[in-house]
Amino acid sequence: MKLPWLPRSGRVAVVCCLLALLPPHGGADAQDRPAVSAARVEAAFLRNFARYVGWPARAFASERSAWSVCIVGNGHFDDTLEATFQNRTEQGRAFEVVRGARLEQLPACQIVFVDVAQAAERRAVLARLNRQPVLTVGIAPEFLDEGGIVRLLAGERVEMSINLDQARASSLTIPSTMLEVSRSVVENGTLRRWR
Numbered sequence: 001m002k003l004p005w006l007p008r009s010g011r012v013a014v015v016c017c018l019l020a021l022l023p024p025h026g027g028a029d030a031q032d033r034p035a036v037s038a039a040r041v042e043a044a045f046l047r048n049f050a051r052y053v054g055w056p057a058r059a060f061a062s063e064r065s066a067w068s069v070c071i072v073g074n075g076h077f078d079d080t081l082e083a084t085f086q087n088r089t090e091q092g093r094a095f096e097v098v099r100g101a102r103l104e105q106l107p108a109c110q111i112v113f114v115d116v117a118q119a120a121e122r123r124a125v126l127a128r129l130n131r132q133p134v135l136t137v138g139i140a141p142e143f144l145d146e147g148g149i150v151r152l153l154a155g156e157r158v159e160m161s162i163n164l165d166q167a168r169a170s171s172l173t174i175p176s177t178m179l180e181v182s183r184s185v186v187e188n189g190t191l192r193r194w195r
Contacts, residue, residue: 039077041154043084046111049135049150050090054173059110059133066094070106072125073115074099076139103128114138114148122146133171144186159183 050067069085071077085095100106103125112134116122122140126147129136136148143151144163149170151161160178163186167174179185184193 038154039080040084041158042152043077043081045152045154045158045160046081046113046137047084047088047090047095049111049137050093050095052175052178053135053167054175055110055135056133056171059171060093061108064093066096067111068107068109069095069097069111069113070109071097071099071113071115072101072103072106073117074101076113076115109134111135111137114140114143119146129170130166131169131171135167135170135172161185165189 046069050069067090069081071081082097085097088095098106098109103112106112110133112125112129114122114125114136115138116125119140119142122138122143123146126136130147135150137150137152138148139151139153140146140148141151144161144166147163147166149163149167149172151159153159160182161184162174162179162182164174164179165186165188184191186192
């Protein structure tokens, strides 16, 4: 994983944190490894979001409610996502992964990965989640402009961009550590590029 935009100490910390969270890999074919690696990295980031992002208490049904990590759409993650969250806890809460072709099929979620190719459909999902304490994550180039909070891409390099305005409107707290490793941040209606 190349993170040339971070100082060396930051790159080491990010990579070590991610590697610690990744499930062990099996004997995948060589040609499957890039896709599997990207899915593993993205799944690890989703898990890390539960650690670093702040949610209001009202985002959970009770003090013991599990984290609901939801996928709207299909095809982006295989069982890598479930493997990443299996038997894990964060802040005393277990994780559950829920998938649905449409938002209406999902329970209340704290993290929603929007895996919808059609822009109009994606915007409709984001509009329904607007101002709710839900961290929306997606890969579409227009994701932040459409009202998403985190755009995440894992390939040869990991790229994360954050719509801080949308996070604040959703009562979520994004720590400076996440902003510092982001490619760009939308704040007060202005896009700032870090690299």
